[in-house]
Amino acid sequence: MRSPDKKDKQFVWHPYTQMKDWVQQSNKVISKGDGFHIIDSDGNRYLDGIASMWCNVWGHGQNEVSDAMIDQIKKLQHSTLFGLTNEPSVNLAEKLLKLAKGMDRVFYTDNGSTAIEVALKMALQYYANIGKPEKNQFISIENGYHGDTAAAMSVGYIKKYFGAYKPLLTPVFRLPSPLFNNRSKKKSKYNGKKDSIDSLDKCIEKTEYIFKRYSKRCCALVMESGAQIAGGVIIYPQSYQKRIADLCQKYEVLLILDEIATGFGRLGNMVEYIAQNSVPDLVCFGKALTAGYFPLAVTLTTNKIYESFLGEYSENKQLYHGHTFTGNPIGCATAIANIGKYQSQNLIQQIRENSKHISNRLKELESSNIIADIRHKGLLTGIELKKNGKSIEILKGGQRLNYFVMKESLKRGVFLRPLGNILMFIPPLAINKKDLDKIIDVQFKIIEMIESKV
Ligand SMILES: Cc1ncc(COP(=O)(O)O)c(C=O)c1O
CATH class of the missing domain: 3.90.1150.10 (Aspartate Aminotransferase, domain 1)
Structure with a gap:
């Protein structure tokens, strides 16, 4: 060429x-x-x-991953999940659910942003389906980033990037980011171990204030798991994520964790929320899921959420989301081989x-x-x-x-x-x-x- x-x-x-x-x-x-x-x-x-x-x-x-892709292309390059299923999508779902403890169902998309859109739609519709449609707003964290589609921009709003698209976006309640300087030589409230614990307590205090005021109107909180990357490489202090998860439980707000950039080993753990001791209601993976060989992302959730979507057809409780390439067999076969290689190579x-x-x-x-x-x-x-x-x-x-x-x-x-x-x-x-x-x-x-x- x-x-x-x-x-x-x-x-x-x-x-x-x-x-x-x-x-x-x-x-x-x-x-x-x-x-x-x-x-x-x-x-x-x-x-x-x-x-x-x-x-x-x-x-x-x-390597094994590219070999698996080639084998799959020879068998079946694409078949839709609208009305049918395919073997790699079923097999990958089973593998993912073994890794992501506490999750029961897998929904496929083809990039991280749309995996987040799906999580947000599931959270909104969950409350509509159980008869609490007033819980229809979101909470997110300053400096968070969740992708470039409309709802993802709303929850990961960065003015410099997304200001021009504001008419497309929905307002979101925003919590303070846990950004504490590890290096400051000044004697600031963020300096030193005890001080940073104090600042974490203050951050959680401000967070709880927002929960107290607004949680009745909110269906979910969305946050990156373990660290915010695009917002400036902000690594969460010990126990921060667990404390946020506890607040979500206390105030009946679903927790959506975004592991698109931080899951699959980036922070040294296969599934970051397990290391953070904070089980979400919904979690998204993408990026390293296929080792960068194929655009694929997933939204995982629990039976509690999933079952709220079951009902008579006429009740209109089904999830209205799907892409042409949802559950593409090449992508799923790639991810299966990738997970196998993670394990065989430790x-x-x-x-x-x-x-x-x-x-x-x-x-x-x-x-x-x-x-x-x-x-x-x-x-x-x-x-x-x-x-x-x-x-x-x-x-x-x-x-x-x-x-x-x-x-x-x-x-x-x-x-x-x-x-x-x-x-x-x-x-x-x-x-x-x-x-x-x-x-x-x-x-x-x-x-x-x-x-x-x-
Ligand atoms: C934390 C996080 N969420 C979502 C996304 C969006 O993923 P994608 O670029 O695949 O749409 C990114 C992308 O960098 C990300 O870092």
């Missing part, structure tokens, strides 16, 4: 991208992958420091070991004077940059931090993409130590370069 020239590259409209800048830059065309590298049309190799938007697990190339253990390695390496940044905070868990790392208390997003000479980081990392054989003033590395989950170290080395080198540019 011919490699696109500069003009061709302008035909594609890229997500979250200022296209005016894009067409002026010489952007890379990725044409293949090899191990944890992506390779451009000139043959340059880059380690994938953001796991292709946080979904890549095994890197690239042939991937979660490997992630935990690599996580310890990252913790040790992060100590090398102690003397940096532009780092306001470092937040890390599993294979998720966020490094917040500030100078004199001000967020660093523009460098000397007017260059944007994110363009600088992308350009300099690519020059050094790694692809890194920060979020505002947060440098992030989110490598493929099965990455080996050597490649992980290279990503870390390049990230640290870039921090050094930024120091001289602010």
Whole structure:
């Protein structure tokens, strides 16, 4: 296949991208992958420091997962779940329910945003079906992100991104985010162990106040499980998620956990809510579910919710949601093989070991004077940059931090993409130590370069 020239590259409209800048830059065309590298049309190799938007697990190339996909394509590439079922979707559901303790049913979609839409629709309709239609609003958490479809934008509202779409969105009650600085040298209320417990208590107090006032009108609270990623790599303090789950129970609000980015090992646990000791009413998985091989996502729920949708046809209690590719057999066969590989390779253990390695390496940044905070868990790392208390997003000479980081990392054989003033590395989950170290080395080198540019 011919490699696109500069003009061709302008035909594609890229997500979250200022296209005016894009067409002026010489952007890379990725044409293949090899191990944890992506390779451009000139043959340059880059380690994938953001796991292709946080979904890549095994890197690239042939393995059990790609073999399972090919086998499935030869048998049946698609058959609908409207009125029929298919073997891979049934078998995957069984496997997922074994992993996701407390869940009883699986609904399929093809991306994380729509898995969230389904969870929200299920929560709304649950209360309508049991005769409490007044419980029809949502609670979410500041800095949360749940996707780019309308209801997902409502619960994960970020003004800068979604302000223009407000007429499409619904208002939501928002709880404070548990963002406590781990690194602050000042004697602030967020500094030190005891203080951070105090701030957690305060955060929960404010949260409970909102529950007390509004929970009678709310059907569900939606939150990321374990950490908020897109909102700035905010790792939940110990017991936070459990305390929110307890409040949901106390005030009769369903808990929707979003494990699209944090489940399947990103934080060092296969199912994060089990580690957080907080069983949800609904939970969504996506991204690493198919190791990045196929667009597939799921919404799991309990029999309590599911059974409220049963009734006479004429009662109109059924769930009105479905996509052409809901339960696609290739996607489901991919996920089954992926889960098998997690188990046979003991991937979660490997992630935990690599996580310890990252913790040790992060100590090398102690003397940096532009780092306001470092937040890390599993294979998720966020490094917040500030100078004199001000967020660093523009460098000397007017260059944007994110363009600088992308350009300099690519020059050094790694692809890194920060979020505002947060440098992030989110490598493929099965990455080996050597490649992980290279990503870390390049990230640290870039921090050094930024120091001289602010
Ligand atoms: C926590 C979380 N929820 C939902 C989504 C949306 O998933 P998708 O991009 O597959 O629609 C994302 C995507 O980054 C996410 O991080």
